[in-house]
Amino acid sequence: MSATRVITVSGSGHGAGKTILAEKLLRCLSRSAAIKASVETAEELDIISETDATVSPGKDTGRYLAAGASKAYFIRGSGEGVLRAVQEVVDSGEFPVVIVETNALAASLEAELRIFVKEERVTKPGAEDCERIADVIVSDVSACRTQSREG
Numbered sequence: 001m002s003a004t005r006v007i008t009v010s011g012s013g014h015g016a017g018k019t020i021l022a023e024k025l026l027r028c029l030s031r032s033a034a035i036k037a038s039v040e041t042a043e044e045l046d047i048i049s050e051t052d053a054t055v056s057p058g059k060d061t062g063r064y065l066a067a068g069a070s071k072a073y074f075i076r077g078s079g080e081g082v083l084r085a086v087q088e089v090v091d092s093g094e095f096p097v098v099i100v101e102t103n104a105l106a107a108s109l110e111a112e113l114r115i116f117v118k119e120e121r122v123t124k125p126g127a128e129d130c131e132r133i134a135d136v137i138v139s140d141v142s143a144c145r146t147q148s149r150e151g
Contacts, residue, residue, distance in 0.1 A: 004090050006111040010103045010130035016119035017141030019060050022099050023067035024141075033095040034064035037086050038076040039104035045077035047085055060101070070095065083108055106130045117141060 007025065011018040022034055050056060050072050053065035061072035071094075075085045083105055090098050090109075100109060103126050116134035131137060 004093060004095055005097045005113075006090055006109055007097065007099045007113045007115065008106045008109055008111045009099060009101045009115050009117065010106040010127070010134070011117035012119045012127045012131070013121070013124040015121075016117045017138070018101050018117050019063055020141045021115065021117055021138060022101050023063055025099055026064060026067040026069050029068070029097045029099075031070050031095060032068070032097040032099060033071045033073065033089060034061075034067075034069040034099045035073040035075060035086055035089060035101065036060045036064075037082050037100055037102035037105050038074070039079045039082050039102075040076055041078070043077045045081040045085060046075070048074040064099075069099075079104060079108075103127060103130050107133055 009018050009022050026032055026034060048061065050061045050065060053062050056062035061074050064072040073089060075082050086100060086105065086109065103124065106114060107129060113136065114134045115136045115138060116131045118131065118137055118139045
């Protein structure tokens with residue numbers, strides 16, 4: 001079995017298009033997982049795992065599943081706990097590709113591809129670091145074209 005490949009999607013701020021870009025990627029990747037990883041100070045680790053898009057329609061996990069993810073996770077808590085939980089999903093070998101939407105862990109994860117979504121209006125703390133390590137910088141998510149797995 002080949003190793004799981006990791007793609008991180010980070011961005012300049014809320015509304016930059018990170019989730020939209022993750023959805024576009026998921027439409028092209030079979031049997032993938034998607035993770036929304038959120039680091040929050042002094043938070044107990046919380047892991048939500050879903051396989052049914054109708055459970056959380058409109059939420060990021062529901063959007064990932066509707067786009068074609070086999071499994072979607074929302075993982076939040078302290079940085080160390082979230083990193084460990086994300087790494088466990090990656091190390092499970094269950095998925096050929098795991099897309100991780102995160103700014104906080106973008107530099108900590110070993111990733112084959114780091115994508116940064118740049119929106120000029122807003123810059124959240126740490127965004128500059130994510131942009132600096134990115135392999136690809138996308139400035140207009142709507143211009144990103146994808147072809148579905150069926151087509």
